Amino acid sequence: MLIPFSNVLAVEPPAIPWGAVCSNLSITGEGGFGPKVTHLSPIQILCPVVSILNVAIYAAGVVFMVMVVYGGIKLSMAFGDPKAFAAAKSTWVWAFAGFGLIIGSISLLFIVTNMFGVPFDILRPVDGMAWSLAQIMCVAGITDNLGVIACP
Numbered sequence: 001m002l003i004p005f006s007n008v009l010a011v012e013p014p015a016i017p018w019g020a021v022c023s024n025l026s027i028t029g030e031g032g033f034g035p036k037v038t039h040l041s042p043i044q045i046l047c048p049v050v051s052i053l054n055v056a057i058y059a060a061g062v063v064f065m066v067m068v069v070y071g072g073i074k075l076s077m078a079f080g081d082p083k084a085f086a087a088a089k090s091t092w093v094w095a096f097a098g099f100g101l102i103i104g105s106i107s108l109l110f111i112v113t114n115m116f117g118v119p120f121d122i123l124r125p126v127d128g129m130a131w132s133l134a135q136i137m138c139v140a141g142i143t144d145n146l147g148v149i150a151c152p
Contacts, residue, residue, distance in 0.1 A: 045137070046130045046133060046134055049126075049130070050124075050126050050127060050130040053126040054124050054125070054126050054127070057102065057106065057125060057126075060098070060099075060102045061099075061102070063098070064095055064098060064099040064102075067091060067092075067094070067095035067098075068092065068095050070091060071088050071089075071091035071092040071095060072088075074087060074088035074091055075088035075089075106125055109125055109126075109129065110125070113128050113129060113132075116132065118131065118132050119131070
């Protein structure tokens with residue numbers, strides 16, 4: 001079944017504070033804590049994904065910085081050895097290639113979200129896409145029993 005985007009984008013996207021929504025979420029119940037879970041809502045499915053992807057983007061930046069410093073240390077320890085110099089240069093090349101991939105994916109995410117009118121926050125880039133996915137789930141009949149996402 002195809003879901004028309006006109007139905008998904010008919011609802012004005014609210015500014016959803018995913019951090020606050022996800023911190024108050026409980027999907028336990030079978031073990032005795034909280035209500036019994038019969039099915040997961042879009043928010044309960046998307047909260048872990050949004051959190052992981054937002055953290056992964058920042059973690060990639062930290063890994064980039066570590067690799068640049070590591071390449072610099074390798075370069076300073078080369079002492080004129082061509083093989084060690086080539087290894088340090090290779091470390092930098094791969095660090096910048098990975099960083100370029102991350103920047104490219106965020107740029108593509110920015111372009112796609114602007115094409116569909118979804119809000120984009122550079123500090124939490126996945127939040128707007130999560131809202132759109134929640135709307136698509138609502139249109140597909142997966143209801144949000146928490147009342148956070150207003151299904152069209």
